[in-house]
């Protein structure tokens with residue numbers, strides 16, 4: 349079931365953490381949270397005064413009531429008060445995973461210590477967590493202290509963080525998001541680390557200086573859970589959770605005499621709240637000693653395009669189509685030849701570039717950046733994999749514009765590192781032109797993307813036709829790239845006129 353999670357966690361009387369934070373964070377991302385309460389904590393902004401663990405049969409009745417009605421895609425686990433609860437929840441999760449038609453994804457925030465420093469468990473439950481619970485967990489979101497307690501790995505540097513993630517894998521957790529809020533490495537920065545399906549993600553930003561951080565752990569994990577429930581990929585859920593916490597810390601205020609709660613301010617719309625995706629060639633990447641791809645020659649700040657509105661942007665595979673579209677008045681166009689064995693490839697690229705100049709149009713060459721430079725193209729379009737291997741410095745030096753494909757928030761921030769000339773975002777809808785399985789963004793993401801990336805010309809691509817062009821244009825995007833809407837139209841010239849009229 350989409351847009352719904354369960355949170356199994358403790359109640360915080362102070363309203364800043366636990367169930368209360370979970371519900372607010374999920375709500376901020378438009379996700380409904382059902383709550384199963386494991387403990388009633390008597391706490392306020394100064395500390396935890398009492399923990400009252402809920403009886404197993406009471407937890408069970410809450411779970412039963414929910415199970416009969418709504419089975420979520422994602423279950424977030426927070427505070428568990430005692431060993432009995434850990435074992436019961438672990439067994440229950442095991443049953444869900446083996447009997448539900450769609451096994452739930454379990455996100456676990458190993459709450460052991462409140463931000464006040466007080467313990468949140470009635471006894472030592474670590475052995476039970478390791479033996480019973482972790483093998484049922486899909487995503488764990490520990491802070492540095494929790495990481496050290498659970499794995500025994502002391503986080504003295506980036507490679508120790510990677511070792512700790514591997515230790516979690518060995519304990520049965522496939523995906524690990526380690527929050528570096530208390531790490532202070534490099535000094536004054538907050539670095540988070542993610543390991544998921546063989547990929548690694550390092551996110552970083554300057555530490556936000558506020559004492560009011562109560563509930564950040566719960567809110568982070570619930571943000572991850574909520575965005576996973578929306579079918580966002582893990583790396584995008586990670587980005588959004590981090591941006592959400594940064595936004596919340598910037599707006600956090602005191603509500604008592606001690607540590608105030610992180611604020612809950614809805615979807616993070618300010619790009620300044622987003623972390624940097626740390627790449628090996630950046631300052632933070634070097635501080636963390638990240639390994640650089642051997643072929644990558646990096647550069648940033650590519651030649652600007654004179655307008656943010658590139659208009660209807662046909663992506664076509666032949667010189668004939670280039671000429672036909674240019675004759676019909678198209679001003680931005682791409683040659684995308686996917687047959688690399690094409691004997692006439694260079695000639696086609698050269699002819700397309702000449703045509704672009706003749707019609708005073710912005711002609712981009714897809715993939716073949718060396719040939720594009722050689723023949724003086726207006727621009728080059730590269731995918732995320734290409735920017736890891738292309739010689740970006742050469743493209744920049746040639747003064748050629750660079751467009752970059754992005755599919756989601758992580759790739760958006762990765763492309764943003766290079767300050768390209770435009771950003772493409774897709775696939776907005778399913779398409780038959782290219783296999784985009786698992787990469788369909790939908791309109792909601794585009795609506796967030798356009799204002800976040802307002803400094804760039806933004807191009808929407810994927811499955812867009814005349815019927816859908818209007819709702820796409822309403823997001824404020826300045827350009828719509830299409831293949832079939834033109835190449836498979838009964839009357840391509842008429843299709844161009846109609847599509848152009850939607851964007852105007």
Ligand SMILES: Cc1ncc(COP(=O)(O)OP(=O)(O)O)c(N)n1
Nearest residue numbers: 714729730731732753772807809829
């Ligand atoms: C405008 C625009 N956006 C995205 C793409 C896709 O580029 P890429 O990721 O390099 O994939 P291929 O097109 O090479 O399959 C594009 N071509 N144009």
Ligand SMILES: Cc1nc(C(=O)O)sc1CCOP(=O)(O)O
Nearest residue numbers: 774775779781810811830831832
């Ligand atoms: C080539 C391409 N790139 C995409 C991306 O999202 O990166 S979607 C896509 C195919 C666009 O074709 P159509 O307009 O026929 O759906």
Ligand SMILES: [Mg+2]
Nearest residue numbers: 714715730731
């Ligand atoms: Mg490409």
